[in-house]
Amino acid sequence: MSKISTKINFGNFFEDFEIGQKIVHPLPRTISDGDVSFYIALTGSRFSLNSSDILAQEMGYTKKPLDDLLMFHLTFGKSVQDISLNAIANLGYAEVSFPNPVFVGDTVRLETEIIGLKENSNGKSGVVYVHSIGYNQDENEVLNLKRWVMVHKRNKGEMSGINIVPTFAKTQAIKEEINIPVLKDINTDVTGGNYFFEDYEAGERLNHAEGITIDDSDHTLATKLYQNNAKVHFDDFMMKSTPMGQRLMYGGHVISIARSISFNGLQNAQWIYSINSGAHANPTYAGDTIYAYTEVVETIEHKREDLGLLRLRTVALKNHRPETFDTTFDENGKYKKEVVLDLDYTVVIPKKQK
Known part of the structure; x- marks a missing residue:
């Protein structure tokens, strides 16, 4: 033996x-460049700063971050x-x-x-x-x-x-120094959005138009790309014997999908300054279609004249459009079954050019 x-x-x-x-x-x-291209293929991310070396150089970077x-x-x-x-x-x-x-x-x-x-x-x-x-x-x-x-x-x-x-802490303290080059001459034809820091107000809600259906191949390949070898994402044979009955989607992939969907309405919010808190409210599985809406929680001035910050709350829903969704919690104070992500985060966005 x-x-x-x-x-x-x-x-x-x-x-x-x-x-x-x-x-x-x-x-x-x-x-590698392959990691970047594959990420776009798996999430549909469209933020221009991360897509174009030319634009990144115009913004003061040596190449796209x-x-x-x-x-x-x-x-x-x-x-x-x-x-x-x-x-x-x-x-x-x-x-x-x-x-x-x-x-x-x-x-x-x-x-x-x-x-x-x-x-x-x-x-x-x-x-x-x-x-x-x-x-x-x-x-x-x-x-x-x-x-x-x-x-x-x-x-x-x-x-x-x-x-x-x-x-x-509920939020991250905003530092005096932000590691972003001085922003000037933002070309909205290239970024895809006409709205800047001054155009947003606290209490505003953006019901993002697009939905993204995630297949088994999408979330499995994404998780492999990140070398995330958690069993719940890969071992279908094991997961069939659990109450879930199938593999669980990596919650980080849901965050990426929600961020990609949020592009429509937040095109110039190209930098994530912080994630203040995040809850994976309910599981997501292959075949679910993700929709999202974003609430502007707070507009934050900064000592720099070229940029400001927006504290946002993006809520991702499975198989339910945002314009027909009112509140995230049920009568017992628990997340409704459609809510898969409740993300409180802060982004950096340029101010209008003077």
Whole structure:
């Protein structure tokens, strides 16, 4: 009889994490033009700054920077092997910032600290809270994020009673220095949008017109692109035996789809300054059609005269158009079944040229 090897990594379970534990994740990733093109193919992203070297150079860059969400996924994906290989679901994000741009040819890596642990009362799982920081090849910080994920327990039914839950800021403080070149002579024929910072007001709601149906091939390839090897996204045989009955779509892909849909109405909001909070309210599966609407929560002045910031709330819906959708919560205060994403984030947008 063959000797069973102990070299296989089966991932960490809830009991394997400790408060203050630090993890340097493997697999640094050098970003290529192929990654950028494939991301567009999978999400339909249309923001012009991330599409055109010429436009990027006109805005003061040497070449086009990566879409902030593509960089997020490629960097975040490093943590899955150590944090969420045995996840039930990724639950939410907070305090996500994008301090420096990333370009094709850069190499990104990720480090994580465990900042919270909460055992679920069912004894089968727990929630792991992490703080992850991404760096480029020059050790410049390119991503800073906190998230929480529900993870299976190895020893189901054994209770430790741990309940350490961190608190999170509702919004990210706006820094005096924003790492964006001085913006001038914005060509709206090229960006595709005529609206600038001054054209938006708090309380405004944009019902985005387009919907995107996501196939199994779309979300599977996207998750592979990010080297996110969580079982719930790949192992159809395993997932058929769960209450879901099928693979769960990576929530980050839903964020990217919602962001792509939001282009219509927010064409000049080309930079994500921060993700203040995000909730994956309900699961998304292959065949679902995603629609979205965005509410302008706040308009934020900045000391720079060329730009301002908009705090936005984008809500993604499955199989329901936004113009016929009124409120995200039901009479019990829970998210309605159509809501798959509730994202509070801040974008940078140019002001009108003087």
